[in-house]
Amino acid sequence: MVTSAAVGGSSGRSVSDRTPRWGKPKTIGQWKRTVNGKQRKANDKWQMANGKWQMVNGEWRMANGEWRMANDKWGPAKT
Structure with missing residues (x-):
């Protein structure tokens, strides 16, 4: 089920906006x-790069199949 992630509030939008908890x-x-x-x-x-996601601003990182968010929510990417 694909919805427009850019429209509407944060409650009903697509998880692809900022929380890729599905993988x-x-x-x-x-x-x-x-x-x-x-x-x-x-x-x-x-x-x-090499199947690993990184965000140059230091926010999102994917390493070893794990999502990490340095400044906002996701786990201890940067402490």
Whole structure:
């Protein structure tokens, strides 16, 4: 079930916006993130190298199949 992640509140939107708890992202271009009310495509900041996701701003990281968010929520990527 695919919904428009950019529309509506945070309650009913697609989990792909910021909480990929269902597993790995599908494609880079499919990821969208809202930053300061602006919508950013994943290619804006995301990189995929060797199957590992990293965000250059130090927020999102995927290493060894684990998601980590340094500054916001996800686990001890950076302490």
